[in-house]
Amino acid sequence: MKDLDRQQGVSSEQVVLVGVQLAGQPHEEEPLEELAGLAESAGADVVGLMTQRREKPDPHSYLGRGKLEQLTHMVSGTEADVVIFDNDLSPAQTRNLEQATGVKVLDRTELILDIFASRAQTHESRLAVELAQLEYSLPRLKRMWTHLSRIKAGVGMRGPGEKQLETDRRLVEKRINDLRTELDKIHQRREREVAARNDRMTVSLVGYTNAGKSTLLNALTESTVMAKDQLFATLDTRTRRWQLPGWGPVLLSDTVGFIRNLPHKLIASFKATLEEARQANLLLHVADASNPAVLEQISAVYDVLEELGIEQKNSLLVLNKADMVQDAHQLHVLEERYPGAVKISAKTGDGLDRLADAVSETLSEHFLDVEVEFDVADGGTLAYLSRHAEVLSRAYSNERATVHCRIPKAKLRPLEREGVLVREHEDDGAEPDVRPLQQRDESIDDVA
Numbered sequence: 117m118k119d120l121d122r123q124q125g126v127s128s129e130q131v132v133l134v135g136v137q138l139a140g141q142p143h144e145e146e147p148l149e150e151l152a153g154l155a156e157s158a159g160a161d162v163v164g165l166m167t168q169r170r171e172k173p174d175p176h177s178y179l180g181r182g183k184l185e186q187l188t189h190m191v192s193g194t195e196a197d198v199v200i201f202d203n204d205l206s207p208a209q210t211r212n213l214e215q216a217t218g219v220k221v222l223d224r225t226e227l228i229l230d231i232f233a234s235r236a237q238t239h240e241s242r243l244a245v246e247l248a249q250l251e252y253s254l255p256r257l258k259r260m261w262t263h264l265s266r267i268k269a270g271v272g273m274r275g276p277g278e279k280q281l282e283t284d285r286r287l288v289e290k291r292i293n294d295l296r297t298e299l300d301k302i303h304q305r306r307e308r309e310v311a312a313r314n315d316r317m318t319v320s321l322v323g324y325t326n327a328g329k330s331t332l333l334n335a336l337t338e339s340t341v342m343a344k345d346q347l348f349a350t351l352d353t354r355t356r357r358w359q360l361p362g363w364g365p366v367l368l369s370d371t372v373g374f375i376r377n378l379p380h381k382l383i384a385s386f387k388a389t390l391e392e393a394r395q396a397n398l399l400l401h402v403a404d405a406s407n408p409a410v411l412e413q414i415s416a417v418y419d420v421l422e423e424l425g426i427e428q429k430n431s432l433l434v435l436n437k438a439d440m441v442q443d444a445h446q447l448h449v450l451e452e453r454y455p456g457a458v459k460i461s462a463k464t465g466d467g468l469d470r471l472a473d474a475v476s477e478t479l480s481e482h483f484l485d486v487e488v489e490f491d492v493a494d495g496g497t498l499a500y501l502s503r504h505a506e507v508l509s510r511a512y513s514n515e516r517a518t519v520h521c522r523i524p525k526a527k528l529r530p531l532e533r534e535g536v537l538v539r540e541h542e543d544d545g546a547e548p549d550v551r552p553l554q555q556r557d558e559s560i561d562d563v564a
């Protein structure tokens with residue numbers, strides 16, 4: 117089980133970063149900039165950088181032989197303790213690189229897992245990270261065990277030997293199974309919880325890590341969710357009530373930050389956390405307009421959403437940190453490419469009114485504000501409305517019930533039946549009366 121020490125992290129270590137750009141990959145001006153950000157975010161001190169362009173990775177050590185020698189010199193010259201690759205390495209490549217350089221070698225996925233592990237704060241996110249780490253390590257451990265048992269068989273060693281290795285492997289596999297079962301349970305519970313709240317509009321914030329999602333959640337709801345200038349500060353969904361002018365309260369939730377090539381296992385493990393985003397009525401995709409890599413970040417987020425099966429989801433692009441944009445040309449390109457995007461600064465509050473209007477407008481495209489009149493004895497219609505609509509008020513007279521609600525257009529059809537009248541709500545200019553929902557409000561506030 118010694119190999120699990122690899123996950124202990126790079127905090128306060130001196131690290132050398134290596135990036136290999138393969139043929140066909142887009143040219144990047146500063147290819148190691150993001151990896152350096154990740155490494156610093158994990159608490160490491162970057163002491164050296166090395167890049168190489170190659171047709172394809174060297175099967176033995178990813179880098180070519182000459183570059184490997186240079187790397188070994190750089191490691192000893194800078195007294196580095198760890199080398200981190202921007203690429204994903206095979207277990208054999210990692211081992212060979214470690215032998216050649218004499219220090220620990222990590223790849224990008226391991227680094228991200230390391231950061232996630234140090235940021236995970238709740239039971240659920242700790243389990244998710246542990247599962248991702250074990251799943252990533254298992255094939256590596258298996259190879260190491262096979263390798264070790266061969267050596268041991270070769271020199272005729274006794275003692276813990278193969279039996280111990282087999283026991284270790286079983287333990288890891290059992291832990292993986294237990295973690296999957298527990299996370300599945302959490303996911304199912306979360307699915308039910310989120311579905312039970314669907315009488316209330318939900319808006320989810322998604323976006324690249326550090327784009328400003330938590331800051332925006334705070335600005336809109338005046339809460340104090342931690343907003344830190346570090347990557348992946350948020351690993352757990354937080355849900356708050358947002359009083360959307362002209363619409364009433366909606367639920368607004370923050371989610372884990374995305375990143376390009378986010379390890380697949382990690383996305384799968386965080387399914388429960390991302391359930392809010394999957395079931396949201398609208399996604400606000402927050403992008404850091406001041407970041408030179410914003411275009412790539414926007415497409416990385418779309419890629420992750422697609423993997424989660426929510427690419428079709430209604431999403432509104434929010435160009436945040438407008439106060440920090442230096443490059444007017446970049447902003448112009450963004451506005452041309454995404455004409456529906458809303459420019460804001462979550463920090464100064466600039467543009468938040470426009471954002472609220474845009475959200476109300478988008479939501480109203482998909483919902484109808486209606487009054488449904490039916491027989492008081494018709495419990496089925498009442499139950500249907502409670503399940504699928506946001507009920508704003510109810511009134512009863514002459515054995516008839518009238519429910520004022522907002523309902524998704526797609527849910528209107530089943531109401532077309534005898535004894536049920538549906539008419540557009542006449543807007544008298546007043547804010548919707550949400551008092552009848554007070555009891556439910558208690559259970560939806562501060563869900564995190």
Ligand SMILES: Nc1nc2c(ncn2[C@@H]2O[C@H](COP(=O)(O)OP(=O)(O)OP(=O)(O)O)[C@@H](O)[C@H]2O)c(=O)[nH]1
Binds near residue numbers: 438464
């Ligand atoms: N200048 C400026 N800084 C901002 C703005 N919005 C957020 N920030 C800063 O950007 C940093 C990251 O903000 P967060 O709100 O933590 O970002 P996040 O998207 O929630 O980050 P993750 O948890 O990594 O996903 C913090 O230092 C914020 O103060 C803005 O509009 N302008």
